[in-house]
Amino acid sequence: MPGEVVLETNGLTVRFGGVTAVDRVDFALRERELRCLIGPNGAGKSTFFKCLTGMLQPSDGQVYLRGEPVSGLGPHRLARLGVGIKTQVPSVMNGLSVHENVWLAARRRSGDANAGTLQALEAVGIADLRRELVGQLSHGQRQLVELAIVLAAKPWLILLDEPAAGLSGEEVERMVGILRGLVEHATLIVVEHDMHFIRQIAETVTVFHQGRVIAQAPVEDVLEDPLVRDVYLGRSL
Numbered sequence: 001m002p003g004e005v006v007l008e009t010n011g012l013t014v015r016f017g018g019v020t021a022v023d024r025v026d027f028a029l030r031e032r033e034l035r036c037l038i039g040p041n042g043a044g045k046s047t048f049f050k051c052l053t054g055m056l057q058p059s060d061g062q063v064y065l066r067g068e069p070v071s072g073l074g075p076h077r078l079a080r081l082g083v084g085i086k087t088q089v090p091s092v093m094n095g096l097s098v099h100e101n102v103w104l105a106a107r108r109r110s111g112d113a114n115a116g117t118l119q120a121l122e123a124v125g126i127a128d129l130r131r132e133l134v135g136q137l138s139h140g141q142r143q144l145v146e147l148a149i150v151l152a153a154k155p156w157l158i159l160l161d162e163p164a165a166g167l168s169g170e171e172v173e174r175m176v177g178i179l180r181g182l183v184e185h186a187t188l189i190v191v192e193h194d195m196h197f198i199r200q201i202a203e204t205v206t207v208f209h210q211g212r213v214i215a216q217a218p219v220e221d222v223l224e225d226p227l228v229r230d231v232y233l234g235r236s237l
């Protein structure tokens, strides 16, 4: 069961010139939650996510990790605080093997980097691919390598941007199983478009529209919410 609040935003606002991409968002996430952020194109999900990952500084408001303000720290400092981030920008090195890619992340942790690498590969079910060159893998396999790289740093908070993007039906099922396993030991935020995927993994869904949170509830309730349905059908509110 989820525990204490570990991530919070307070009046979080991001303006790009005249556009308010994120508009005074108050958000709270409890330990061992798996929260999905959804919303139509341009709703502000990615901008909000980038504030959590330290890639963007908010115009106003603050992000708190376990009660400490962290806006302004940047992705590397956040990583050292135990935040694992997977963006849509590939971070793998194609000319290295799967093992080498993950080992480079694992060695930043204290302890046995080889053991850490194997553990991360097993967590995503690709230990059998460890000798393969990453450049020769399929898109779905590369996504799993990316996830193993994140896990090798043993994060307690994991932020994933569209982990199901471009995956086949079978790969999506596999990703569902992996994320369900991760939430046994970590807290997750997932930005995602794939409703089939969201239905299978999410407990609570937060819906963005025009920079605001317009709904936050268990996934089935959210999908039946007339306001949310209107937003997704593109009708005016």
Ligand SMILES: Nc1ncnc2c1ncn2[C@@H]1O[C@H](COP(=O)(O)OP(=O)(O)OP(=O)(O)O)[C@@H](O)[C@H]1O
Pocket (backbone or CB within 6 Å): 016, 019, 020, 021, 039, 040, 041, 042, 043, 044, 045, 046, 047, 048, 208
């Ligand atoms: N760097 C930027 N400069 C100017 N405007 C931006 C920038 N990034 C985002 N925006 C604007 O902010 C708003 C929110 O965009 P954002 O990408 O956060 O939405 P989103 O919900 O993630 O959409 P999508 O699902 O299409 O990725 C949009 O109006 C977008 O055009």
